[in-house]
Amino acid sequence: MxxxxxxxxxxxxxxxxxxxxxxxxxxxxxxxxxxxxxxxxxxxxxxxxxxxxxxxxxxxxxxxxxxxxxxxxxxxxxxxxxxxxxxxxxxxxxxxxxVKPEDRDEHEDVFPSEQWPRTGAVEIKGVSAAYDADEENPSLALRNINLKVESGEKVAICGRTGSGKSSLVALLLKLLDPLPSNTQQVLIDDTPLSRIHRPSLRQRLIAVPQEAVFLPDGTTFQSNLDPYDASTPEDCKAVLVAIGLWTFVEERGGLSAGMTAGTFSAGQRQLFSVGRALLRRCIRASSLDGATDQGILLLDEVSSNVDRQTEIVMQEIIKREFTDYTVIAVSHRLDMIMDFDRVIVMDKGEIVEIGRPIELSSQRGSKFGDLVRAGNKRRGEQA
Missing domain, CATH: 1.10.287 (Helix Hairpins)
Known part of the structure; x- marks a missing residue:
């Protein structure tokens, strides 16, 4: 303080x-x-x-x-x-x-349905990207990324600060554009990302940011949980029960009561953000007419500002509620991603290692193993 x-x-x-x-x-x-x-x-x-x-x-x-x-x-x-x-x-x-407008209306002519993506498969073929792509000599944030994520796969992205972890997530949300020569090389469900309308893309993919964002002070709990007003109070209550915040909200007047960001602690704010993602999944599932609920969940350092107990609760919620989803998670707490299907290690905008976390952590000379050992050493020094 x-x-x-x-x-x-x-x-x-x-x-x-x-x-x-x-x-x-x-x-x-x-x-x-x-x-x-x-x-x-x-x-x-x-x-x-x-x-x-x-x-x-x-x-x-x-x-x-x-x-x-x-x-x-x-x-x-x-x-x-x-x-x-x-x-x-x-x-x-x-x-x-x-400043050029974000939308490219002449190219972004695909408006996916509410059920898209149906499988959640992601494929990136040799893509490089830069935040200053319009300049003559752009500084690359991503370099020659080749990655294929299967439907329902749980993939973690790790690396040191500035390695390009968050840039990879930004690429999937079209917050970062690939170089002009790579615009057709990013695919979700075999649809080129460059053709998809940006606002529609961000409504279809579910993302949880590192810092929880709230509406202006005085806005109700329900409006903060569901800014698009696409759910019922019963749905919102069920989500708050699932993330363990319903009693807290009920004690402060219920869903219709006004709130501020300071109403919650740091851990509760991040849990509330996960609740938004869960509510969006529930709304999406209701429109699938019995089909398998599959999609894409993007997590960008969601546990960086929370204590370990809250992080464990968040992990359990994600495992339980997003079982069939393709999960791509940026994480710096490596012990919490050991049960993921694969881990991607990045350095200077490049993918330097891919494999199963358990196997890589025990291999000598492994980049991921070095990160795990460095993290364990820091925790031992702090203790």
């Missing part, structure tokens, strides 16, 4: 520095103008006495001179505000002209 307070103070100071400097410059301007007006007023009084000027004209001139400083300061102040506002408009114009 003290570290968080210190960081908050530091960020606040940094954000307020420009406003503070502007205020100091304006105060200095007022001081200088006041001194100048004072000097001119002294000269005016001396000249009036020296030349025996009429008192009425001298008084009027002195009064006009006193208000001159305020008028000059006001002119400079309003001019500064005008210039600042024009600068903001110029930046908005530059942003509008330089």
């Amino acid at each position: 003290p570290n968080d307070i210190a960081k908050n103070v530091q960020l606040l100071n940094t954000s307020q520095r420009p406003a503070y400097l502007l205020q100091m410059i304006q105060e200095w301007l007022n001081l200088v103008l006041g001194l100048v007006v004072m000097a001119v007023a002294v000269v005016l009084v001396v000249l009036s006495l020296q030349f025996h000027a009429q008192s009425a004209f001298a008084g009027a001139s002195l009064y006009s001179l006193i208000t001159l400083g305020e008028n000059l300061a006001g002119i400079v102040l309003y001019y500064t505000r005008l210039e600042t506002s024009i600068g903001a408009i110029a930046r908005l114009r530059t942003f509008n002209e330089s």
